[in-house]
Amino acid sequence: MSLLEVRALTAGYGPVEVLHGIDLDVDEGEMVVILGANGAGKTTTMRAVSGMIGRSGAVNFGGVDITRTNAEKLVGMGIAHVPQGRGTFPDLTVIDNLRVGAYARSSDHKSDIDRWFDVFPRLAERRDQRAGSLSGGEQQMLAIARALMSHPKLLLCDEPSLGLAPLITQEVFEVLKKLNVEEGLSVLLVEQNANLALKVAQRVYLLETGTVVASGTAAQIASDDAIRKAYLGA
Amino acid sequence: MERFFQYFFDGLSLGSIYALLALGLVVVFRGTGHLNFAQGEMAMICTFVVWQFNDWGVPLVLSIILGMIVGFALGAGVETTIIRGVAKKSQAGVFVVSIALFLGLNSLAAMIWGSLPPEQLPGLFPDEPDDFQRIFGAVWRYEYIGVLAVALVLMGLLFLLFAKTKFGLAMRAVASNPESARLAGIPTGIVLASSWGIAGAMGALSGTLWGGIVGELNAGLMFTVFIYASAAATLGGFDSPGGAVIAGLTIGVGEQFLAGYFPGWIGQEMKLSAALLTIFVVLLIKPSGLFGSTKVERV
Numbered sequence: 001m002s003l004l005e006v007r008a009l010t011a012g013y014g015p016v017e018v019l020h021g022i023d024l025d026v027d028e029g030e031m032v033v034i035l036g037a038n039g040a041g042k043t044t045t046m047r048a049v050s051g052m053i054g055r056s057g058a059v060n061f062g063g064v065d066i067t068r069t070n071a072e073k074l075v076g077m078g079i080a081h082v083p084q085g086r087g088t089f090p091d092l093t094v095i096d097n098l099r100v101g102a103y104a105r106s107s108d109h110k111s112d113i114d115r116w117f118d119v120f121p122r123l124a125e126r127r128d129q130r131a132g133s134l135s136g137g138e139q140q141m142l143a144i145a146r147a148l149m150s151h152p153k154l155l156l157c158d159e160p161s162l163g164l165a166p167l168i169t170q171e172v173f174e175v176l177k178k179l180n181v182e183e184g185l186s187v188l189l190v191e192q193n194a195n196l197a198l199k200v201a202q203r204v205y206l207l208e209t210g211t212v213v214a215s216g217t218a219a220q221i222a223s224d225d226a227i228r229k230a231y232l233g234a
Numbered sequence: 235m236e237r238f239f240q241y242f243f244d245g246l247s248l249g250s251i252y253a254l255l256a257l258g259l260v261v262v263f264r265g266t267g268h269l270n271f272a273q274g275e276m277a278m279i280c281t282f283v284v285w286q287f288n289d290w291g292v293p294l295v296l297s298i299i300l301g302m303i304v305g306f307a308l309g310a311g312v313e314t315t316i317i318r319g320v321a322k323k324s325q326a327g328v329f330v331v332s333i334a335l336f337l338g339l340n341s342l343a344a345m346i347w348g349s350l351p352p353e354q355l356p357g358l359f360p361d362e363p364d365d366f367q368r369i370f371g372a373v374w375r376y377e378y379i380g381v382l383a384v385a386l387v388l389m390g391l392l393f394l395l396f397a398k399t400k401f402g403l404a405m406r407a408v409a410s411n412p413e414s415a416r417l418a419g420i421p422t423g424i425v426l427a428s429s430w431g432i433a434g435a436m437g438a439l440s441g442t443l444w445g446g447i448v449g450e451l452n453a454g455l456m457f458t459v460f461i462y463a464s465a466a467a468t469l470g471g472f473d474s475p476g477g478a479v480i481a482g483l484t485i486g487v488g489e490q491f492l493a494g495y496f497p498g499w500i501g502q503e504m505k506l507s508a509a510l511l512t513i514f515v516v517l518l519i520k521p522s523g524l525f526g527s528t529k530v531e532r533v
Contacts, residue, residue: 050417075419083413091410092403100407103400104419143414150419 002060003028003186004049004079004154009057011048018044020210021057026154029184031176033197033218036207042190043084045207046158049188050074050081062153076104080152084159084190087143090132094123097131097142101149109149116145119175137168144175154186155179161193169193173200198222236371241490243369247378248447249486250385254440255456255463256470256478257389258433262309263472264409265429268317268328272335274460276312277437279339280305281445281455282347284438285355294356298442302435309434310427318426344453357446358384381443388439389479392432396475405429409473458506462489465509468516471526481524485509 002025012018018041026032034042048055051071059067061079069077089097098116102109117124120141126134131142140160147155157176161169177200179185191197198204204221206214214227221227255277262270270276284301288294312335320327359365359380366375396402407415408425416422437456444459445451466485470477493505516523 052413052416071416072419072421075417081417083417086411087414089407089410089414092406096403096406099403100415100418100420103404103407146414146418 002026003030003062004188005058005060006049007058007060009045009048009055009059011044011053011055013044013053018210019048022207022210022212024205024212026186026188028153029180029186030203031180031187031189031201032203032205033189033191033201034205034207035191035194035197035221038192039209040207041210042207043158044210046081046083046156046188046190050079050156052081052083075150075152078151078153079156080147080150080154081156082143082147082158082160085162088131088134088139088146090130092131093128094131094134094142095127097146098149101146104150112149112151116148120145136163137165137172140164140168140172141175144172148179148185152185154188156188158190159192160189161191161196169196176200237494239370239372241494242487243372243374244378245487245490246483247382247486248489249466249483250382250389251440251444251447252459252462252466252486253479253482254385254388254436254443255459256466256482257392257475258436258440259463259467260470260472260475260478261392261429261436262433263467264475265405265426266313266317266321267325268321268332269472270430270433271329271332272312272339273433273437274456274463275336275339275343276305276308276434277441277459278453278456279343280308280434280438281355281441282343282451284442285445285451286347288356294358298358298439301442302438305434305436305438306431307434309437310431312434313427313430314423317430318423340453347451348453354449355442355445355451357449358443359446361446377446381447384439384443388436392436393475401425401428461506462486462509465512467523468513469523471523474523474525477523477525485512 004026006022006024009022010017010019022045034045036042044053047053049059051069051074055067057067058065061077066074066077089100092100095113098113099109102112117127122138123142123145126138131139134142144157144160160172164172173196176187180187189197189201198218198221201218204216204218205212206221206227214221255273258273259270262268280301283304284297287297287300292300316331317328320331357377359377361375361377366373368374396406404415404420404425407418407420408422412422440459441456445455448455462485463482466482467478469485470481489505489508492508
């Protein structure tokens with residue numbers, strides 16, 4: 001059984017339907033990437049999965065139906081979502097951002113904070129600085145660390161490379177890969193940078209105007225000529 | 235010099251009342267991005283509630299606590315039942331609704347308590363003619379010292395709540411990024427309702443302290459205080475609690491200096507215009523206020 005099981009998911013904004021029935025699975029310990037052009041519905045998929053927007057269809061997580069569960073409840077159940085471009089609290093200090101990340105947990109989180117400061121030493125240096133004053137790369141790392149403070153089973157990560165320098169992007173992806181391989185964290189990733197995403201992900205869904213047009217292992221997708229031409233620019 | 239200290243001290247004391255109400259405005263604004271025009275009238279209603287409990291024989295201190303609880307419930311209730319629904323549809327709608335609340339609460343108070351002879355709210359502190367200390371030659375009345383002390387203590391508690399508690403962290407997170415706050419598992423609805431509730435409770439205290447100084451309660455009790463509080467929130471920055479306190483005290487002191495040193499052409503009548511002029515000038519020169527961030531544009 002999959003950790004995350006999405007069936008016939010439709011969602012949108014007001015009267016506009018953006019997703020027209022999406023099927024999607026993320027297995028335990030798997031890293032899955034959603035590729036697609038601008039406006040394909042990648043971010044909407046993420047927002048629908050985490051309950052930020054109205055949705056219909058079926059969403060199961062760990063065998064539990066969460067289709068009607070509020071976004072604020074999901075983090076306690078083990079889904080953490082790093083939204084696109086604005087996953088931090090700009091007016092709060094770095095360390096307060098991490099504390100907010102642990103909000104849904106009642107247990108002690110000091111050792112977690114130390115742990116993420118170890119993984120991201122630059123965040124440790126800036127612990128008392130407001131998150132809004134960090135560089136884009138540091139903010140993205142903070143957003144991920146903040147999401148991981150909740151000890152999720154599944155991390156939804158919406159375009160972590162947005163606006164980042166290539167070297168920083170690589171660093172962010174290395175961390176995600178490491179968490180996936182070493183700790184068995186399941187990751188559902190949205191990414192524009194297909195070449196990079198295909199290197200770290202095991203499986204791929206290709207989205208086009210709100211429907212899944214292709215899916216398969218990263219190797220299959222990477223070797224499909226038609227897909228390469230259309231999406232990978234090579 | 236004696237006059238200087240007199241005006242300064244009276245100003246601090248009155249300013250602390252403005253600061254309390256201004257803090258209420260700021261707490262609401264930071265949480266939901268709305269300017270609550272009914273803040274003063276909510277405070278006025280709560281002051282009548284305090285008087286009513288006291289009139290029924292409840293000790294004054296207990297009446298004030300009950301009044302603050304009513305203020306919390308009123309604020310939280312208004313946010314959940316009226317403001318939240320309207321805000322989803324239109325931000326301008328919230329503006330109109332809070333003006334409607336202003337008028338509605340005002341009429342309600344006049345309806346319930348208006349037909350009685352003017353009520354006297356007893357001061358919380360001894361207020362006989364000889365209840366004062368002379369410091370630097372100025373008369374420091376116990377009531378004014380008490381008002382300043384109570385207001386400062388409450389503000390201190392509020393800052394502790396913001397800075398040191400998990401709930402304060404949640405409030406700051408919701409103010410900073412509501413979407414990610416939800417994703418972090420913060421029940422944003424409860425946090426926003428509580429912000430309005432806290433503003434309501436602070437209004438209740440602000441109204442009671444002011445009512446004690448004025449002595450006589452009527453539906454227009456908080457009108458001037460609200461104008462000064464708005465000026466303080468504008469001057470300090472609508473998203474800066476510290477700014478609201480400093481600006482509230484500054485406006486209180488400034489008001490006393492203006493009225494005291496220029497009795498001829500400012501005096502008691504023109505003080506209010508001076509506050510409105512302050513709002514005008516601040517909005518013109520530095521719309522985010524002295525201590526605010528530029529998010530104020532969200533209005």
